[in-house]
Amino acid sequence: MTKTRWTVEQIPDQEGRTFVVTGANSGLGFETARALAARGARVVLTARNAERGRAALAKIRVEYPNSDLELAPLDLADLDSVRAFAGELTGPVDVLVNNAGVMMPPRSLTKQGFESQFATNHLGHFALTGLLLERVRDRVVTVTSGLHKRGTIQFDDLTGERGYSPVDAYAQSKFANVLFALELDRRVRAAGLPLVSTYAHPGYSATNLQSSGPTGLLNLLMKPANLLVAQSAEQGALPQLYAATAPGVRGGDFFGPDGLGEMRGYPKLVQPVHSATDPETAARLWAVSEELTGVRYDLPVV
Template identity: 85%
Template sequence: MVTGANSGLGFETARALAAKGARVVLTARNAERGGAALAKIRVEYPGADLELASLDLADLDSVRAFADGFDEPVDVLVNNAGVMMPPRKLTKQGFESQFATNHLGHFALTGLLLGQIRERVVTVTSGLHRRGVIQFDDLTRERAYSPVDAYAQSKLANVLFALELHRRAGSSLVSTYAHPGYSATNLQSSGPTGVLNLLLKPANMLVAQSAEQGALPQLYAATAGDVRGGDFFGPDGLGEMRGYPKRVQPVHAATDPDTAARLWTVSEELTGVTYPM
């Protein structure tokens, strides 16, 4: 199962898995775009075993409805969907949109499907997690909002979640995580506005690697036989900006078990999802 599979890294992940004969459930917030993505994969791989499901990770009601209606086993869950650096916006449940979509939605989804996940959970983060700070006293960033800082907070939350899931699951489940380096996706154009948008567009053309290349670390995390719980994968090039998958290290703050446990408790309270561990 790949969240946010209608474009970018999610699409390339679903496409690569389908090419190898996997049954792939693609989730998408927009049914039309999701259908177009599924059709595109089927043109390239006519025998692909695909299913499209509607899922808006910014809306916890949508997450619950999806989980309630999905009763199949899941070998691998790829928590890929995300938003990047939009203007400040609150979700239906009153959460800052990046923290809600990138972290809380996936926290809830994983917890609700946990009994059906048979092998591993892959959480997609970003190299920008290294500048993230979890502002527990202002998670909605009401006092001061920076699109970049809020994004970094959500991506640090991804790492803290992946490592805490690894601690709590033990040997019963592999929780691993990955980042794509600097990859050209629609996130850079659909989220940021103003100066950020103007800066990221030429950077995409001049610096970024393709989404197909950027998806390799999460594909490795999802499929490789030597992956262990707690492993982190990113590109092997300079500054982990581009290249082929290798094991990398998170920022030291992301490995703090006390911060991770606190975030876990807060996430359970905010989502109403308690993990059956």
């Protein structure tokens, strides 16, 4: 990366390229879709809530009347929805942006019996990427969080039945995002594929995740933090936009804000917590994820 501050104005022309952005109805996903539309990309916006998805699409079209946008239903917490989306999507995909997520809700289980944060933030995107992999021509961008640094994978209690902390479960899911992005990079390299697996985090950005997920004291604490500390979602989307569009991005590259503590700022190369780079943990998570989702990748085991 250059030492200049990278902004959306530096996104190259994206005409003729197709992007799938999960969770594009609000927050980071919306700002990502909006910036890509401004550069001429065909953008498939996915949303769990159809009404909110239509509102997001309409908002972008008001700003960019000639934008090439599609809206598709996708609930990452439901593997049936993931399979339906992958089956109905037409044509090749240049870049898949695994952005959608939930943050620190009370413990709940999904339709398939998985803890909601692990299911939405990791398993759903693992399954989606595997189902679309043969059609992705350029990059897979996985969105994680700075909180991955306090994460571990509780292989003996992935549902949180023995003990559940909203923060720890969120950190686990974001830790899983990093393990997945790096293991995907290892496996596509071993297969000799030109696909780039990269990942990014937004720092502390004000989105609806802080208000729609946490309850009780967590919710009360996040309201003033959003006002006093957080940067805008538009600014927070820059690292994932850089990962998705900038020339020269390599497999395994990680982008986050350049400010103090990577909380806010402009995109730069950053480093994950060392434990998230462990190939053995990543391979174990991969095997578990294939078993839980039923989606198996045709890639060599490294």
